[in-house]
Amino acid sequence: MTIHKISRPVCILGLGLIGGSLLRDLATTTTTVYGFNRSPSGASAAAKEGFDVSGDLVATLQRAATDDALIVLATPMPALPTLLDALNEHAPNCGFTDVVSVKGEVYDLVRSRGMTDRYVGGHPMAGTADSGWTASQNDLFRGAAWVITFDHAYEDPSEDWLKLWLDVVTMAASVGAEVIPARVATHDEAVARISHLPHILAETLAIVGDNGGALALSLAAGSFRDGTRVAGTNPSLVQAMCETNRDALLVALDEARKLLDDARAHLSSPEKSLSELIDAGYRSRIRYEARSGTSPLGISARPVLRLHPGAAGWLSTLEQAEGLGARIEVF
């Protein structure tokens, strides 16, 4: 793999778990990186650790405009409209990306402001149940999938956009993530299944367990602990990501409800057999274990495809990677 270098400084807006961890990792590379955080406590905590961090959004954007930085929007969804307007006002020529877990609603905001040729969507599939600067850590993204969208590649993109796309890919790779290209709608359908539905089911399980009172909570062991872990996530973050992906989540939720309705019917029938659900679930889990993530040896289980942004055939390579869930390397 050719090692690319990000061609410009990186300016991160929002230094929570994702933005803060990205700042930490990029600061260990040769890339110039600085950030803004709205909460003064987070900003001053980061500054105290020696990072180049400001609590002044306008000044930060003006600096980004001056040095033509790549701007990373790392705030929760609800802050994005205001932030995009500020970008248009104070850094109108900077390319930018984001890390929001739903891409459709972000793309609508970007498109409605005429900013698609400056934007490449991103979504690092990393996180913990904690949030904020204090939860940020080095190496959060190592081996994790980082989705980069490419819808604008079909819309006669500029040379600058191709360079921006390459820089966003390079930034994700430089912190150890595996870059997986996907279009906005395809991404949102996938994450509804593997990221948003898990939250809905975890909340549900937590409530039903709690309804059992003190004895049930006292007996709860590994299966309940793991099954409810993400219910400990800040509720406003969960709400934001689930609600902004409503249409795709409804599809996934309805599939789950159908499976549970069928299981109920089977269990209450005279045969009371749950084998259909349990056998299919087991096969699915085994398939997941084989196909996703990294092996204990740290070797990625994901196939890899190589491409050059804008070169002949790159779109079909992107589509192929999207279909395979493959990671890409750029040359």
Place this chain on the structure above:
Amino acid sequence: MTIHKISRPVCILGLGLIGGSLLRDLATTTTTVYGFNRSPSGASAAAKEGFDVSGDLVATLQRAATDDALIVLATPMPALPTLLDALNEHAPNCGFTDVVSVKGEVYDLVRSRGMTDRYVGGHPMAGTADSGWTASQNDLFRGAAWVITFDHAYEDPSEDWLKLWLDVVTMAASVGAEVIPARVATHDEAVARISHLPHILAETLAIVGDNGGALALSLAAGSFRDGTRVAGTNPSLVQAMCETNRDALLVALDEARKLLDDARAHLSSPEKSLSELIDAGYRSRIRYEARSGTSPLGISARPVLRLHPGAAGWLSTLEQAEGLGARIEVF
């Protein structure tokens, strides 16, 4: 806490994850312990490690009858009827316990054979997704809840039964478990919520994720991995425990389905708000974290009650402990 010693040898029938781990732990104490395993490979593997293990059920039961051992039935549910008949034939005076995760159906089998005055039900809340002798390990039960049933205490139990009850409690405590008394029906209602429903939801999530194809499986990260972990459990074990707890599982499953139906209605309404589910789920998870298991310092979060088997007031102490999910110490 007064340290009791088990008053007799322990004979374990079935050396899988639970029975094997119990054998390993008891072998490190002064208690005489031996076992039987139906599969010759498991039996010879255990024997090769120096454990006192046989592949001959009748001989093992005759030995238990001779030295009046406490017999532990550590096989999956489907093997129990045959095993109980063998017990009646070859070790008709031995007290026994079991480790099956559903207590109602076991108690029916025991009662229908007139064995209630020789039986104390048990259920250690410990396990992994793996099974068999090769999955067994030392210290599997340390800090885990181990439910001991006490329904027969209301049925004019013999002195021998009270001694048996004390021995079963002592055995669980001697391997580091926290003994939580509960009646059969109460136990089954609780585990439907915190052990069986988690399996049903994990299977469901695994299938819906898998339906998303290669991209979804490639993007799946922590929330999906944790939420589907127990779907990797041997399907026949999951089926046995869920199906034998049908009535209680249906109650828990219907509560979950109702929550999901309501969430669907809220999400598809114009307000598209999931706050009701998400806020309640978050509160439930926080309550669980506060009330169950052990702290990072290894200090149990469970309240403790002290009692003496058969002493005045012990039944009300047992009932109180059951209601609180409290652990008990015997004196």
